[in-house]
Amino acid sequence: NEGVAVVPDVASLPGVVQIIRVSKPYRLAALESTGGKPSVIPVGEALVGSNNSWFVAGPCSVDDPARLIDIAHTVKALGAQALRGGAFKPRSNPYAFQGHGVEGLEMLARAREATGLPIVTEAMDIEQVDAVEEYADVIQIGARNMQNYQLLKRVGRSKRTVLLKRGLSATLDELLNAVEYVLAEGNCHVILCERGIRTFANHARFTLDVAAIPVLKALTHLPIIVDPSHPAGVRPLVLPLAQAGLAAGADGLIVEVHPEPEHALSDADQALRYPDIAQLADRGRRIAEAIGRTFGRPPAT
Ligand code: PEP
């Protein structure tokens, strides 16, 4: 039992009700820290980590205000419980579209006003967090920033929920140590996301690590959702990966959608069109039902 050294008679000290032995270096993220109880994180009306699997959808990057509102209405009608969309975009190439910045955040705020959907959007560095937390309900920390410790500490002091994506080549141990930075600053509203890792396999953009879901559930109390879009890289792979994630017990899906992918400013090839996301919503509900859960908002009656 490495980790916390417990003085033998600590149990007899006044005010000590319970001693929780935590053997992991990520003591707040460890499942033991809650006595084995999963954490449930409220986002709007959704309870992430409950029996209801969370459904988040939206464009990779926010482009046009009217189109964003159309996407928001469409995914909401299909049962989505939050709208995703990047205003600050981490791009592998410095000449690629970098996002509309604060203007994009304003478009997201208008889409929330129009639909009531909470907003999930990324902050790429410390300087962006002030603006992002003003507009967002959930601050996304992207895969490339999973070990940006200054950024993790900053969002750890935020009042907003944090969605932490697993790094491209991060072990689960590294992911849990990273999330510990957020928790250690006092923010316990955190959701993890498996979004695919780098392997020798080059038949998909990344390899969705399905086993990470049940393994993380045994290691941490935090909810873990799946992003099937980025490991897919192309549209036809998104649905099967989404299905696999839900079937493996993911606490939600975050999916990229665009009505006209040919006009999308980033990740066009993996954007689901409206009929595709409708099919995903339907499959998601049926898979969830098969494993005793629900997926997304119940359809309007
Ligand atoms: C995204 O969500 O659009 C994104 C860039 O994700 P990731 O950080 O997982 O690559």
Ligand code: MN
């Ligand atoms: Mn993307």
